[in-house]
Amino acid sequence: MSSGFTGGCLCGAVRYESASEPRITVHCHCEDCRRSSGTGHCTHLAIPEEAFSISGAVTFFERAADSGNMVRRGFCPSCGSPLYSTNSGMPGMIAIRASSLDDLETVKPQMVVYASRAASWEHIDKDLTAFPEMPPNAARPAIART
Ligand SMILES: [Zn+2]
Ligand SMILES: [Zn+2]
Numbered sequence: 001m002s003s004g005f006t007g008g009c010l011c012g013a014v015r016y017e018s019a020s021e022p023r024i025t026v027h028c029h030c031e032d033c034r035r036s037s038g039t040g041h042c043t044h045l046a047i048p049e050e051a052f053s054i055s056g057a058v059t060f061f062e063r064a065a066d067s068g069n070m071v072r073r074g075f076c077p078s079c080g081s082p083l084y085s086t087n088s089g090m091p092g093m094i095a096i097r098a099s100s101l102d103d104l105e106t107v108k109p110q111m112v113v114y115a116s117r118a119a120s121w122e123h124i125d126k127d128l129t130a131f132p133e134m135p136p137n138a139a140r141p142a143i144a145r146t
Contacts, residue, residue, distance in 0.1 A: 004051070007083075007100040009076035014056035014083060018096065020047045025098075026111045027128075029118040032063060036073055036082055040119045043098035043107060044085070052094045058083060065089075067134065111135075 005022075008015040022045035033042035058074040065071050069089035075082045082097045098107050115124055116132035124130055 005106045006102045007096065008102070009056075009079050009081035009083060009100060011076060011079035011081075013078050014054065014058055014076045014081075016052065016054040016083065016096075016100075018045075018047045018051050019053075020051035022047055022096070022106070022108070023093075024111065025107055025109050026113055027109055028113050029116075029122065030066075030114040031117065032065070032071070032073075033114075034117075036061075036075075038099070040122045042082075043109065044095040045098060045101075045107065046090075046093050046095050049086075049092050049094050052084075054083075 003021075004017065004019045006015070006017045025043065025045045027041050027043050029041040034040055036042070057077060059077040060072045060074050062070055062072045065087065067089055069087050071085055071087050073082065073085045081100060083100050084097055085095045086093070087095065098104065101107065109125065109128055112118075112124055112128050112130035113134055114132075115130040118124060
């Protein structure tokens with residue numbers, strides 16, 4: 001069992017480490033994720049905040065999600081790479097952006113949210129649990145974003 005993972009931005013000014021494996025990994029097709037992603041969706045790896053350590057300056061863009069929760073999206077102010085986000089509805093959790101990982105094989109997708117907003121050209125893996133919007137509260141605690 002692996003003990004964690006590392007990542008950082010494109011220019012290398014920001015580096016981070018997670019001492020924890022991802023608690024859950026989610027593809028999100030919401031509009032905010034899409035616009036900040038560079039493609040049709042974001043992939044988020046949720047970890048406990050206490051397992052996260054980071055070096056380098058991060059700039060945050062804050063915006064309310066559909067739920068009214070505040071989502072803060074952190075990115076490198078030098079190269080613009082998205083790094084991670086937090087959601088006021090999930091205190092204590094950090095959602096790492098898959099694009100920032102050193103090893104993309106860390107990603108083991110488990111769930112799809114806002115699947116109803118996915119573009120026709122996106123491939124939705126039929127083996128994953130997919131929700132048209134956000135899942136009901138019971139399934140929600142560890143989900144990244146919105
Ligand atoms: Zn950078
Ligand atoms: Zn999203």
